[in-house]
Amino acid sequence: MPLETIFLFLITDLMFCLTPGPATMVAVSHALPHGPAGGMRGALGPIVGVNIGNFIWYGLTAFGLIALINAVPTAYAILRWIGVAYLAWMAFQMLRGSTSALARQSAKSAGFRKGFLNGLAVHMSNPKALLFYTAFIPPFIDPDGNVMLQFAILAGLTVITETTGLTFYSALASKARNLGNADQAQPLFQKIAAIVLIGAALILGWWNLTDHAI
Numbered sequence: 001m002p003l004e005t006i007f008l009f010l011i012t013d014l015m016f017c018l019t020p021g022p023a024t025m026v027a028v029s030h031a032l033p034h035g036p037a038g039g040m041r042g043a044l045g046p047i048v049g050v051n052i053g054n055f056i057w058y059g060l061t062a063f064g065l066i067a068l069i070n071a072v073p074t075a076y077a078i079l080r081w082i083g084v085a086y087l088a089w090m091a092f093q094m095l096r097g098s099t100s101a102l103a104r105q106s107a108k109s110a111g112f113r114k115g116f117l118n119g120l121a122v123h124m125s126n127p128k129a130l131l132f133y134t135a136f137i138p139p140f141i142d143p144d145g146n147v148m149l150q151f152a153i154l155a156g157l158t159v160i161t162e163t164t165g166l167t168f169y170s171a172l173a174s175k176a177r178n179l180g181n182a183d184q185a186q187p188l189f190q191k192i193a194a195i196v197l198i199g200a201a202l203i204l205g206w207w208n209l210t211d212h213a214i
Contacts, residue, residue: 001142001145001149001150001153005140006153006157008140008200008203008204009140009154009157010157010160010161011196011200012087012196012197012200013136013157013158013161014161014164014165015193015196015197016090016132016136016161016193017158017161017162017164017165017166018164018165018168018189018193019094019189019190019193020169021126021128022122022123022126023046023050023119023122023123023126023162023166024165024166024169025122026046026050026118026119026122027043027046027047027050027119027166027169027170027173028043028169028170028172028173029173030042030043030045030046030115030118030170031043031169031170031171031173031174032173032174039170039174040167040170040171040174042115043115043166043167043170043173043174044112044115045111045112045113045114045115045116045117045118045119046115046116046118046119046122046166047119047162047163047166047167047170048112048116048119049115049116049117049118049119049120049121049122049123050119050120050122050123050162050166051158051159051162051163052116052120053119053120053123053124053129054123054155054158054159054162055155056124057123057124057129057130057133058133058137058151058154058155058158060133061133061134061137061151062147062148062151065137065138065141065147065151066147066148069143069147073143076138076143077208079134079135079138080138080139080204080208081205081208082135082138083135083136083137083138083139083204084139084201084204084205084208085135085201086131086132086135086136087136087139087197087198087200087201087204088197088198088201090194090197091193091194091195091197091198091201092194094190094191094193094194094197095190095191095194137151137154139204139207139208140154140204141154
């Protein structure tokens with residue numbers, strides 16, 4: 001997998017992971033309690049659970065995508081364009097300015113096991129996850145290369161981006177007074193993220209048009 005593809009995926013996925021969603025909310029709620037049950041120790045369970053959920057989604061997507069490439073190559077080419085459209089649509093949604101209120105999350109005191117199960121359940125039951133993996137991943141996969149290896153690389157990168165995003169907001173939650181500031185900063189960050197996603201969509205679209213080997 002070319003370095004430019006890895007870099008583009010890393011930056012784009014990081015924008016998604018730094019935009020609060022259900023996974024962020026569950027990590028924040030477990031980081032809010034005072035004492036040993038909260039803080040980064042409390043958020044560890046949800047963070048691990050979300051990452052395991054990512055691996056499950058990647059596995060399901062990989063096997064489905066390989067079957068699609070083998071059965072209907074043209075359908076996969078169309079799916080890559082759907083991925084470009086998805087990035088543009090997500091950028092539009094971010095520009096609209098809808099945000100998640102981190103400061104309104106309630107504290108959930110629980111051990112690692114319960115936190116892990118909560119993180120896993122939230123991530124696996126998120127209806128947007130199927131759309132995300134179905135549309136977001138294909139543009140970065142070269143069907144002529146080792147598809148499983150490419151998925152493994154992207155899954156490893158997602159561990160980095162997901163852990164970065166969840167750790168960042170969990171650290172803020174451990175100092176609960178900072179969550180209000182994070183909410184105030186979200187509109188600006190979402191505009192920056194939208195610009196990055198639009199840029200990624202344009203690059204991927206260009207690669208599709210020129211049949212760039214990604």
